[in-house]
Amino acid sequence: MWKVRIAAYCLMSNHYHLLLQTPEANLSRCMRHINGVYTQYFNRLYKTDGPLFRGRYKSIVIDQDNYLLELVKYIHSNPLHAGLVTRMDDYLWSSHKAYISKGNEESWLYKDFVLSMLESHERKRRGAYLKFIEQNESETITALYEKSKLPLLLGTKDFIDDIKQKYWNKAAMKEMPQTKELAFDQHRIENIVSRIYQIDVDDLLKFRRGIYNEARNVAIYLTRKYTGAPLKDIGVRFGMNSYSSVSSVILRIKREMERNNILRQKVVDAEKLFT
Numbered sequence: 001m002w003k004v005r006i007a008a009y010c011l012m013s014n015h016y017h018l019l020l021q022t023p024e025a026n027l028s029r030c031m032r033h034i035n036g037v038y039t040q041y042f043n044r045l046y047k048t049d050g051p052l053f054r055g056r057y058k059s060i061v062i063d064q065d066n067y068l069l070e071l072v073k074y075i076h077s078n079p080l081h082a083g084l085v086t087r088m089d090d091y092l093w094s095s096h097k098a099y100i101s102k103g104n105e106e107s108w109l110y111k112d113f114v115l116s117m118l119e120s121h122e123r124k125r126r127g128a129y130l131k132f133i134e135q136n137e138s139e140t141i142t143a144l145y146e147k148s149k150l151p152l153l154l155g156t157k158d159f160i161d162d163i164k165q166k167y168w169n170k171a172a173m174k175e176m177p178q179t180k181e182l183a184f185d186q187h188r189i190e191n192i193v194s195r196i197y198q199i200d201v202d203d204l205l206k207f208r209r210g211i212y213n214e215a216r217n218v219a220i221y222l223t224r225k226y227t228g229a230p231l232k233d234i235g236v237r238f239g240m241n242s243y244s245s246v247s248s249v250i251l252r253i254k255r256e257m258e259r260n261n262i263l264r265q266k267v268v269d270a271e272k273l274f275t
Helices: 027-046 064-081 096-100 112-116 122-134 139-146 157-167 177-182 186-197 201-205 214-227 231-237 243-259 261-274
Strands: 005-011 016-021
Touching: 005 064, 005 112, 016 064, 064 112, 064 122, 064 139, 096 122, 112 122, 186 201, 186 214, 186 261, 201 214, 214 231, 214 243, 214 261, 231 243, 243 261
Parallel strands: none
Antiparallel strands: 005 016
């Protein structure tokens, strides 16, 4: 129905962990179905009421080349950390048992892709997985889940920068509350605009009443577009005393770009440097 690939899972007493691949970028709809519709079904079946799982779901986009395997290990190790079992094999409510099975249990599980990262020969994959599980867990993953606030992205700097540049402001990401973490660095935008207009950053930030500063206006426009910062915060940064003034600048730049080819090209040149 949702075309979601489940690579690993672990059901705990009041929460669960899922490792998913969403080719159709429909995570929100899928999770709404699990946490909403399934909870309603469960409550009807067992004549209970109230939330079934703790809080709203939290998601992390991970760099599969560097963290996918470690995350599988962490998910399967959860019952051990919670003291529910002393051996991972004894826990019934995780995908670990499917990974070590010699049969075709839970054939819907998207585990072959994960196992192929450990061993190219299919017959040797189970043994490779068992050896991998016995190794110490990644300190990075363990420390990550000890934090009170999880990051939106987990990966190398190149991976994170690539995601920021490609997806942060697209519709598929707007439903995620953590999207603000993808925003471009404010100083980077200012430095690029200063370079395009060949002025100092200080001149970009100065407000001079009655003097039109195109570079400054472009920086304000791009700041709003690529960081999603509140108008009030942008106003403080650029020395403006009201959010309505910031809104007016943004609207003015948009209109001028429609009829001023030189201005539009400068904006395009600036965007190319950070996209």
